[in-house]
Each structure stands twice: as structure tokens, then as C-alpha cells.
Amino acid sequence: MSEAVYPPESVYNSFPKTEVQTQKPQRYISKFRPTVILEEKANKEAMRTMGPAKVEVAPPDQYTKKHFKESKLAKKTEPSKEFCHSCTVKKPPVPARTDNPPMGIHTKRDFIKTTTLAPMKPLPTCVDTSKGHKQLLENSGLVPKYIKKKDYGEVPEYLLQRNEEKQRAQEDYENYVKEQKEQGAIKLMSDKERQALLEGLKNNWDKLHHEYQGLSLVTDTLSKKAHKERLEAAMKQLEDDINLFEKFKTIYIPNH
Template identity: 75%
Template sequence: MFEIVHPPESVYNLIRKEEVHTQKPPRYISKYRPTVVLEKKSTKAAMRTMGPAKVEVPSPDKYLKKHSKEPILTEKTQCSKESRHTCTVRKPAVPARTDNPPMGIHTKRDFIKTATAVPMKPQPTCVDTSKGHKQLLEKSGLLPKYIKKQHYGEVPEYLQQRNEEERRAQEEYDNFVKEQREQGAMKHLSDEERQAVLEGLKKNWDKLHHEYQGLSLVTDTMSKKFHKERLEVAMKQLENDITLFERFKTVYIPNN
């Protein structure tokens, strides 16, 4: 329902309006309030005081006397004075010259022996930091301890096995080549022929390399891309052939 508002000089403002009393809801009170109040009384309220603390007032008879806080020494008795001059426990007799000295007691003679003995050699150490951190040289890994091993200098077993396999494969290849030569199916290239073939392979590689260097940097078409790949494959094959001819001095080719 909307309230009609009249101007201040309106006649309707003289009519007495009824007062509308709004009833407020009851104030919210937590159900844990008694527990909180009890806890506060048991902890904080118990330690709260008003004014100086109530302590026991000292009696007038117990006033502070002179020298009452100084430490009290024990009184010297007659027995303690006499104990300086008399001893009830007798000292042990002086040992004879033939008696062995007890173990663990250092005498003057033992000190002379240790002083004249050969000094111990210091253990070699290694300083590995600028702040002086050091460690034993034997454990630092700088000493060649491996040369003292039992099998030092011997060829490992896996290398011996690999060498044996290579030797066997070379023997089988030599036997195969010998059989083919006996049958007349293979021909041995001389050094001049092998060198001529090697020179021809290198010239072909130079031609392909010169053509490869002249290619465009941008391969924007499929033909350029395929042409570049064909040149790379051909150059790689020539490099393998050149390496093969330079590695093996003896070359056999079929008679066909």
C-alpha cells in the first residue's frame, strides 16, 4: 500500500495520523551463552583482582636484621683443626725396584721413551675447497689405485669375444672370396683401377654438390623439394661408396 505524500501547505497535513507501532522480533540469544559465561568465570574472572594482591602481612617481630642474608659458614671444630696434622689413612709403601709398574699409568721413563721414539708419519690429505676442507688422499680418487688390481692391463672378455667374432667373420669372407675367384666369378681390382674408381666417385660427388649449392633457399614447390631430396640421397650414397673404397684396399667385382 502506497502512502500519499501531500505538499507542506496542504490542508490534509492537519489531520492527525495514527501512529504505527512496529513490533521488533525477540533478540537473538545463543544457546551456548551459559557455557561461554561459565568458561569465562572459571578462567579469566578467577585471575582478576581489584587493587593490590592480598598477601600475608609480615609480623613486626620478623624484621630484617643485619647480616641475616649473608651465607653461614660451618663452625670449625677441634677435630677439623687436628685433621691437618694427623692422618688416619696411611699412604702405600714405596714400590721396590723389581716390581712391575701398573698398566695404564705413565711414568717419567715412559715419557722419555715416547719422546725419543720415531715420530708417526702424517697421513696424506687433499684440500679440495678454498675454505680448507680436506679429506684423505686415498679416498679422494686422485691416487691410481686401479693399477694395483689383479687383472690390470688385461683385455676384457667382451673385447676378446668381439675380436674372435670379427676374426671368424673375416676368415669366412676370405674363404668365400677364394671360392669365387677359383670359380672365375670375381675379379680383383688393382690399385690403379681402385684409385681411378675413387677419383670418379669424388668427381661425381663434386658435380652433385655444385648443383646442390645452386638450389634455391626457398622450396615452395613440390618439384624443388623432390629435386633437393634426390640430390641429398645421391650424395649420401656416393659418400658411402667413397668411404668403402678408402677403407678396403682389396676390392673384388663380379666378371659380369
């Protein structure tokens, strides 16, 4: 058998222990409880029977007949003879076939004709792709709407202004050249001098180009790179001068 396990001995265990009783707080009761109970009883008393307590019962001689609940129309009353003969004004006679129709009278049919709108016509469209993608024909560029403008075929104002400025600059240049000629400051280069100068420029370009072709393919030093750039700049300058002398055949030079 297993030995019993006792608590350790202590002096405090010899004193009697007092039980502490906890007092619960009083339960909350609403102040509207009696009113709610009375309302609930009153509602239950009214619904103890099936339906209303008192139902009006029809007498035996007024039993339900066929078509009793269907609504009935009021009986049609014939107008009296006095009412029929009360109208003394007669309608105008029917116009003859030869009479002219009255002018300026608008009937209901005329009002309908004037108020009704014409059916809307579909806008013209242009189909672009085989899948049915479409757009308005006016925005597609196929409608020649620009030729209908008032200023179609006329030179724009900015071009007229540019031409006037160009002509004014040419006149100023011609006046300047004329003044310099009169003062003897410039003279016209002859065709032989221009051709000789042009041939000299081309010969110089050929020499530089021959020297440029003899450069090494690898520019691994700074001196080679600087020499190559110097030859390219000189050839470019000679090309610009050659184009200038070939383009303008009338050249003025200062008179020293």
C-alpha cells in the first residue's frame, strides 16, 4: 500500500480558520418592469379567440349568391328629349366642291406636320480594317473639305512676309555693294581668277587627303590623334570654301 501524504506540520494549522462569506450585490430590476408586464397581459387577453370577438352575421335571407362580389357598372341612363332639342345653333353646311378653301386656318393635322421632325440620317463612316473598325468619314482625310475654304489656293501671309523680308535684304545688299563700288573699296573677281582659286583649293584638298590616307589605322598616341584631327579640320574647311566658290559666281573682293 502507498503511504499517505500529510501536509507539513505548522503552528498555523492549529488555529481555527474563519470562513469569509462574500455578499452578492442586489440584482438589477428595471423600473419599467411592471409596465411591460401589464402591456403583455393586455395583448394576450385581446388575442385569446380566433379572429375578432364579435362578427356581424348576415341574415338567412341574404345568403351569398353567384357573382355577388363582382363589381357592377352603373346603369346607362338615356338622355331626355328636352336635352336633345335644347341646342338651337345649327352647324354650317358642307362646303361645295367649287368653293375655295379658307386660308390662314391651322388645323390639328397641320400642327402635327410642323412639329414632327425628319428622321435622323446615319453619319457617313469609313471602314479601315477587315474586322470592321470604322471612323467618321470627315476625320479620315478622304473628304476634300479644304478646297472649299475661302482662302484656298492663296499664298499664306507668313510666306508673303518672308518673301518681303528676303527681297528687302537683297535690296539692302545690292545698295551696299553699289556704294562700295562707287567708293572703290571692292572690285569684282573675274572668272579666270575664280577658276584659278578654285583649282588651287582642290589641289590643296588632294594633298591633305593623300596625307590623310597615309595615316596609320591605329591612333594609339596623342600625337597621332591630334595630327588626324588637324587634317580632318583642314579638309572640312577646304570643302566649305570649294562649295562657296562653286555656288556663287559673282564674288567681290576688297581693293587693297
